[in-house]
Amino acid sequence: MSVIKIENLTKDYGSNKGVFDLSFEVKKGEVLGFLGPNGAGKTTTIRTLLGFIKGDRGSVSIDGLDPFKNAEEVNKSLGYLPGENSLMDEMKGDDFIKFIADMKGMNNLDRADELKEFFELDASGKIKKMSKGMKQKIGIVCAFMNSPDILILDEPTSGLDPLMQNKFVELILKEKERGATILMSSHIFEEIEKTCDRSVIIKNGRLVLTEDINKLKENKNKNFRIEFKNEFEAKNFAAMFMNTSIKDKVVKVGVKGNMDEFIKKLASFDVIDIDIEQQSLEELFMHFYGGENND
Ligand SMILES: Nc1ncnc2c1ncn2[C@@H]1O[C@H](COP(=O)(O)OP(=O)(O)OP(=O)(O)O)[C@@H](O)[C@H]1O
Secondary structure, three states: OEEEEEEEEEEEEEOOEEEEEEEEEEEOOOEEEEEOOOOOOHHHHHHHHOOOOOOOEEEEEEOOEOOOOOHHHHHHOEEEEOOOOOOOOOOEHHHHHHHHHHHOOOOOOHHHHHHHHHOOOOOOOEHHHOOHHHHHHHHHHHHHOOOOOEEEEEOOOOOOOHHHHHHHHHHHHHHHHHOOEEEEEOOOHHHHHHHOOEEEEEEOOEEEEEEEHHHHHHOOEEEEEEEEOOHHHHHHHHOOOOOEEEEOOEEEEEEEOOOHHHHHHHOOOOEEEEEEEEOOHHHHHHHHHOOHHHO
């Protein structure tokens, strides 16, 4: 069952900017990574989903409701973290969290306290004196504190240091276990790889690829650098595979998918040393992200 649905959405800002005929969905309990280079149309899509702007054509729905017509109702079941977190600067962090909690009709702030502790956030000071990372943490607390069924997160780890980015991954995995449905835009491939079931890539406002993360992982090349006992062994081994390069006793070979055959063949040789380098998801995605040639 799809919880978030985008069908043939077009929001045309002119000069080929915006979102064009975009369709994808997020199923119940799924974590979907929404990727694309700067200006691809991620925030535009997300703002349409929140009912902040209306598409020119097509439709979006959350739990079967049109967010533009039912903004208040949709926002109740939703946790939203905006890309540009505009908090009320003059307020203290804790007062702001309380203010949002009141708006959500919450009277128990235990989960907010847990989240503050988890992200090592002291929100007692004025927001205007806080760093970008602290403000982002406040945004995260506000989005997650009522354990919503649906979370829409626009670049959630922007401004967080690597340690906190890892904590965020932990949080998403826990929320996924809880059964939350999550749409998350990100530029951090590792974060997508660790948390998402599927990814949707857009570019210039148009869908480029929808792919299962596990399938993407299977398609990754593993590059082996193997040093053999002597040149003779190296040559014999290299002759068994495509995509090899050989220098003295060292063979470099890229292997995709099933490792079994490769390992069994290698086992009959005298191996001195072996290094394995895994192609990153980023390298895979760069093909879609990259320059004009990939259009
Ligand atoms: N209100 C607007 N009026 C005109 N053009 C706009 C408006 N909002 C966005 N755009 C343009 O539409 C395109 C898509 O913008 P959007 O913010 O959705 O991209 P994004 O994928 O979120 O990018 P980023 O990763 O940089 O945040 C951009 O070229 C942007 O300049």
